[in-house]
Amino acid sequence: MRSSTILLGFAVLTIGASTAVSRIMHMGMQQGYSPAQPIAFSHELHAGKNRIDCLYCHYGARKSRHAGIPSSSICMNCHSMLEKQTVAIERFKEAVQLQRPLVSWVKVHNLPDFVYFNHSRHVMSGVACQRCHGRVEEMEQIEQVMPLTMGWCLECHREHAGVPTSGLERAAKRFTSVPVPASGLDCASCHY
């Protein structure tokens, strides 16, 4: 009786501890984050149905670290010629005329401050936007699909460098051969 209580207690503790560790490991992760935006902009309509290229609006992704959120003036490139006017579009028009920032968008994909991710480096190397952002062209409201953790980044970087993605395989390989140098796996590629 007493020993079974101890056993039960031990089991509860173990499960509790492992759950806690797993929770800690997932702290700050925002997978599945899909906040409502001040203006209900639909990527499904623009990128999906109307097939506007991602880089038309997020032109920064081609040359800068930031993909950038398009200015109201970019919206007006098309909307000034479209007949259909909504309240939101009227507000965009006004913002451009008054040269005043209109919307404070909620950022969906956030990386910690100590990570330097560069959009242009990836876009110009041929990485598709969807690889990290999911099928944006099917999203009415943007959602973070991928975990955006370091392990997740490294999976791809390892694949690219020809390094085994499984930890066990990597450990085994360490005994048999010299690791392949890959600048994409250096800490300082992203942390500085």
Next chain:
Amino acid sequence: MSENREHGGKADSCKGAAAAGDRLVKIGRREPAGAGEGDATRRDFLSLLGFSVAAASMPACRAPEQRAIPLPVASEDMVAGIANYYATTCGGCASACSLLVKQRDGRPIKIDGNAASALFGGATCATGQAAVLSLYDGERLRGPAWQGKPTTWKEIDDRVQQALTAARAGTGAVVLLSSTITSPSLRAVIDRWSQSVPRFRHVTYDPVSASALRAATAQASGRAAVPHYAFDRARVIVGLEADFLGTWLSPVEFARQYARGRTAAGAARSLHVQFEAGVSVTGSNADRRVLVPPSELGAVAAALLARVAEQAHVAGVPRVADPIDVDTLDDVAAQLWAHRGESLVVSGHNDIAVQLAVHALNHLLGNLGHTVDLARPSLQRQGDDAAVAELVDQMERGEVHTLILHGVNPVYDHADGGAFARGLKKVALSVSTGDRIDETGAAVNAICPDHHFLESWGDAEPVEGTLSLSQPTIAPLFETRSAAESLLRWLGDDTDHYAYLRSFWREHMFPRQQATLDFDTFWDKSLEQGIVELGAGAGDPAPSPAPAPDPGGDWRAAIRQIGDQQRAARAARHPDRYELALFESVALRDGRHANNPWLQELPDPMTRITWGNVAAIAPSLADQLGVDTGDVVVIASGAGRLQLPVFVQPGQQARTISVALGHGRTRVGKAGDRVGANAFPLARLVRGARSYSAAEVTMTATGRHEKLAASQSHLSMEGRELVLETTLADLARDEAEAREPLPDLWTERPQGAHSWGMAIDLDACTGCSACVIACQAENNVPVVGKDQVQRQRIMHWIRIDRYYGGPDDNPRSLHQPMMCQHCGHAPCETVCPVLATTTSSEGLNQQVYNRCIGTRYCANNCPYKVRRFNWYNYTENSKFDFNMTDPVGRMVLNPDVVVRSRGVMEKCSLCVQRIQNAKNDVVTTGKPLADGAIVTACQQACPTQAIVFGDLADPNSWVSQLQNDRRSYELLGYLNTKPRTQYLARVRNPNPELG
């Protein structure tokens, strides 16, 4: 687009985390007073641990919501995350160096030299590097003020115009007192004032002036100007109290020139002899440094002149008693004569007789038109000490009706600031264009704050014929107005500064060139490049007419005067009286940037002291008086008293006390107020020029001791081979020894495509410290304050170690830039328990802040002592009330580098953000990485190209070639740390003919 992190909002859902936060505050409060941020006890730690596990098992917390606000209208020129560069002109001092300012997302964040400039190249000085922080000084005035109270520009303009109307009707003078104005367009505005305002006068005032040099040149050649020197053309350089590598006239330009002669191979190498009392940066680099007290300096010039004149068969030269040993004088004179036309004598001594003697020396040596250019002089110092003194008298007599002060602070830095303040009371209207209510600002009626130079249009002509444009790199932060616009407005002209500048250039500059026929093209090109040459072959001395056989000016009378002064000084000599030498320090210069915490915390290159000035005395004098470094003394001259801690300075002249100017401000702001003592009142007007030295000074110990904030406590290398030296002769003779590889236990590491490394030429490094501030600006290095520096917690990633070698009375000085050596076999790596520091595939020793848990084992195990620990959260702790805790001051931070938090280690990263940026460019543009495409911040700032970064995997790269040089060595190589940074040994030129 701007990003903004909002805390709160969704964070409310994380009640557990908020409660834990409350608990942390409580723990902090339980600490004894003064402990600052709390370090919790073990029990607190355990209770927190339990708490955080509980918090973690609650529903997962969301990170704070982040917002992104795009620009309303997209601009091709402004893409978030991409830097723009604008050419402009430095307003940090009157040298007016050409700059290229890096602007990110609308904010200028880094200043660098404009490589297109023939005069300054891509180099800068420490002051220039720090000037970007002065822009974000939160204590600048927000707008105009009348009698110390905020007001509108309209009210100020009305009051000034009324006063001018009254002045026109009355008999009082209207005076503009300004610092040196190198801007031709602003001078044209002042000319308009002369024409339209009766009894108007413009007086130029430099707190550290070259008035005597201008006056002597006027007597000798008929034009009051500072000659333009060419140190690169001189094979023999003789400096008489002229700190031309540190602060004098145009140090960036001179250091570049000097390095060219310095690094020339073999016999073409220049020889430099410096006569001085205190140890200056320039003196520390000289091949031969001769100690001379200020009272004998003129006699050195006269003695050299007498010897040279004898050689030149010029008769009737009066003799003075030789101030130092005859052999040295004979040798230096012989060297000068042997290199006539290729030598240069300069003096920073503000005494007309001495400057006349120096001019005569250069004349007889045939240096005019070769190393001394009078045809196209320098405009970097225009101050007239006698005119300023006359103005003060006139003010006291009540003869000045309106006084406009531009870029000056005479209540602080004039010899008799009190008299100036009294005089100001008798002026009907006094207006200052200062950026704050400073010492002078507190005594004037109106303050009309000028833009910071990074917010302003403008132009400059540092050397006649070489022009440099200024353009705004940010919209004015506050309600300020450019001084040129104010001066125009008060004349009734409502033109804005840009329109005025453009029309001035159309009228006056455009016709002076033939290359471009269309003004708009000329203007756009000039603005883009920043530099316009309107003289033929600027940088080269203009051919001057065959020199007259006799130097101009009454130099014989000058020598007689020097002789009289020398005799008088010798007669007055007393065992308890000393001489005083005042100098501009490399960090604070004349004190105008005193509220810049970067400069306050920049160690002096020679004393290595931060936050304050000291009285430097010779070791022999310290022994004699029984005082030591830190003992507070009172120094008294006829002009005033100073209370300062002593610093025992090897190489200091035995009877001379040296004190830095620019300290002891009282109304500049929280960083600069009451730091050090103000020595300006001791610099009195003597024979028509302000004398920065004094004789018959007493010094008495107070018995108090003050702990200095020194960043280096060792004076010597303690017998270790840190800085290697060789001589010119040895270099020509010896063959390099092959280095025996040391045994080691490390396994071979794989090498990536690049192998980054650095070479530092100790022969080129002057110790000017521009790199230190450049690094601080680039890498968001925090300022920690005097108390923390005293605890050896200064955060600089690069420091310049200074060592003395040889006898204490006149040792050799050595400067060694020191930063992370990026060891191949890094001792820091092996002791890190969490792998927070590792070597990258490209050889960088990477420090990963987010892995670091702050054991500090790495810093303990680093033989170079280059690792820096964040003892506090310098961005949020109000105890560190410098730029990083201030919302305006934070605008200077580089968004490409993490701001480190408390408890992590940091160190030089070899500017990895720049490496990454260049590698990104390779991907986005498809162009291969060229040697020299990546420069580190320290390398970019260096005026002498002492620091070279590059790829060691490329055998042809500049850095590879330097590391293969015979002079190259690894620091502490016997430890087998395999550093990737190598040093090139210092070369000595103990000229055998120089005794």
